[in-house]
Amino acid sequence: MPPRGHSQTPRRIGSTYDTSKEDWLLIRVPAIVGDSLFEAVQEQRDMPRQQASARKRGARCLLQGLVTCSCCGHAYYGKKVSRSSAKGKLAWAYCRCVGTDAYRFGGQRACDKKQVRTDKLDEAVWSDVCELLRNPNLLREEYERRLASSGEPSSQRTSLTEQVEQSRRTANRLIDAYSDGVVRCEQFDPRTERARTLLAQREEAQAQTHAEAAERQALQDGLHCLETFAAQIEGGLADTDWNTRREILRTAINHVEVDRENIRIT
Numbered sequence: 001m002p003p004r005g006h007s008q009t010p011r012r013i014g015s016t017y018d019t020s021k022e023d024w025l026l027i028r029v030p031a032i033v034g035d036s037l038f039e040a041v042q043e044q045r046d047m048p049r050q051q052a053s054a055r056k057r058g059a060r061c062l063l064q065g066l067v068t069c070s071c072c073g074h075a076y077y078g079k080k081v082s083r084s085s086a087k088g089k090l091a092w093a094y095c096r097c098v099g100t101d102a103y104r105f106g107g108q109r110a111c112d113k114k115q116v117r118t119d120k121l122d123e124a125v126w127s128d129v130c131e132l133l134r135n136p137n138l139l140r141e142e143y144e145r146r147l148a149s150s151g152e153p154s155s156q157r158t159s160l161t162e163q164v165e166q167s168r169r170t171a172n173r174l175i176d177a178y179s180d181g182v183v184r185c186e187q188f189d190p191r192t193e194r195a196r197t198l199l200a201q202r203e204e205a206q207a208q209t210h211a212e213a214a215e216r217q218a219l220q221d222g223l224h225c226l227e228t229f230a231a232q233i234e235g236g237l238a239d240t241d242w243n244t245r246r247e248i249l250r251t252a253i254n255h256v257e258v259d260r261e262n263i264r265i266t
Contacts, residue, residue, distance in 0.1 A: 030200035034208045061095070062122040062246055063256060070257040070264070072099040072111040078118055095258070116258060126245060128265055129252050130237050133229075143220075158205040167199035175228040 033041075067076035080093040095118050098104060099111030132138060174192050177183040183191070229251070240248070257264040 007264060023102055030197075031204060033211070034204060037208060037211050061093070061118055062242070062255075063095075063118075063125060063249065066249065066253055067095055067121070068257060069097040069111055069113055070259045071113055072097065074098040076116075076258065079115070095121055097258075113258070113260065121256075121258075121263065122146065125249065125253070125261060125265060129249060132252070133237065133248075149253045160202060160209055162245065164199065164202045164206055167195060167202055171195040171199060 016175045031038075061078035061197045064078060065075075068074065069076065075098055076095040077098060078093055079096045094115040096115040097111050097113045100109055100113060100115070102109045104110075171192065174183065174188065174195060178185075257266070
């Protein structure tokens with residue numbers, strides 16, 4: 001007799017039980033995309049979360065959420081020195097690498113990078129961005145140089161498409177031959193495994209090529225938008241307030257890497 005309010009026919013005809021790892025059957029699945037593309041997607045996925053967190057707390061630094069450490073890969077955060085710690089000197093604000101905080105990593109620092117004065121970093125980055133906005137052809141020249149050195153993406157995509165189709169036809173012919181009894185079982189398995197492995201490799205290369213082509217197109221669109229944007233604000237860069245500067249930096253910059261001697265703006 002089923003409990004009150006329950007159907008007489010159960011929804012499930014079986015049960016689920018947890019088993020030990022020794023009883024698991026692992027199935028190897030080829031990767032759909034390459035490692036570099038996967039890491040780029042993860043970075044883009046985490047960016048809205050970081051920006052939303054910064055908006056919720058309220059921005060206190062001009063480059064907040066954009067600065068990372070080139071040594072350990074951790075983010076930088078703003079830290080203002082109190083007047084007591086300044087010992088009579090000006091209480092400057094500093095950008096500090098998360099990896100230098102030992103308490104975050106079980107008492108052991110993950111990075112030994114020195115902190116950077118926030119005002120000096122802001123000034124250097126803002127100066128470079130203004131130079132770019134006043135002369136967007138600098139970015140176009142660099143893009144065209146990289147595009148010329150990358151070869152012919154259209155011909156590569158065509159060649160990879162033909163190779164993928166050839167691998168699929170090979171796999172289908174093996175299946176047909178096995179069904180017709182032309183290929184024996186001991187011959188079919190290794191041949192099919194090699195054909196599927198080659199197909200997976202070519203499909204991964206094809207997906208990578210398509211992603212690179214999409215990135216080129218997005219960069220071309222971005223260059224056009226940058227030129228239009230630069231033409232609109234060229235005359236007022238020197239008189240922009242703090243909030244406007246922050247919005248311009250977040251629009252033009254993906255991230256800023258701080259090295260021991262230099263900074264790299266992407």
